[in-house]
Amino acid sequence: MPGPTPVPTPDTAPYWDGAAAGELRIQQCTGCTEHYFYPRPFCPRCGSADVEWRTTSGRATLVSYVINHRPLPPSEGPLVIALVQLEEGPRMMSNVVGVEPEPANLPLGMPLRVTFEQRGEHAIPVFTPAEAAR
Ligand SMILES: [Zn+2]
Numbered sequence: 001m002p003g004p005t006p007v008p009t010p011d012t013a014p015y016w017d018g019a020a021a022g023e024l025r026i027q028q029c030t031g032c033t034e035h036y037f038y039p040r041p042f043c044p045r046c047g048s049a050d051v052e053w054r055t056t057s058g059r060a061t062l063v064s065y066v067i068n069h070r071p072l073p074p075s076e077g078p079l080v081i082a083l084v085q086l087e088e089g090p091r092m093m094s095n096v097v098g099v100e101p102e103p104a105n106l107p108l109g110m111p112l113r114v115t116f117e118q119r120g121e122h123a124i125p126v127f128t129p130a131e132a133a134r
Contacts, residue, residue: 006122011039014053019123023055024114026090037090058114060084060127063091067101077101084112084127098128105129 008016018025028035029043030050042049065082080096096112099105111130116123 006124011041015039016122018053018055019116019125022116022123024058024086024125025053025055026086026088027051028054028088035086035088035090037086037092054088056114057087059087059130060112060114062096062106062108062110062112062127064108065096065106067103080106082106082127092125095126096128097126 006012006016015025026035026037027039028051029046029048030052031048032043032046034043034045035054035056036044041051043051061084063083063085065080068079068081071077078101080099080101082094082096083091084094084096085091095117096106097115097117112127113130114125115128117126118124
């Protein structure tokens with residue numbers, strides 16, 4: 001996401017390592033099988049500390065979005081700030097790229113896939129329409 005450079009912590013390092021490898025990784029509770037995001041050392045559903053990192057499919061759907069017309073460095077021009085729901089269940093804030101930022105191009109429920117943008121030191125997960133996939 002645009003804004004301050006993310007600083008990995010022990011809780012989030014696997015997430016950034018995954019992004020650098022082109023993988024979107026989230027945590028899954030071994031106890032109740034819940035996938036969740038953002039990274040935490042305990043399952044938000046059942047409280048178990050028995051959690052593992054998983055690589056997601058990278059597939060998601062568009063839940064809601066706003067088109068930000070104020071430039072947010074390093075982005076130039078309008079930016080789609082979106083809430084997406086991963087195939088595994090969790091929702092995350094991200095950007096939708098690869099389409100003109102107009103409502104006609106952003107139907108809710110649209111299938112998306114993850115891609116990565118290098119911003120500063122970090123690869124940042126963003127989403128693009130699944131039809132744009134090779
Ligand atoms: Zn759990």
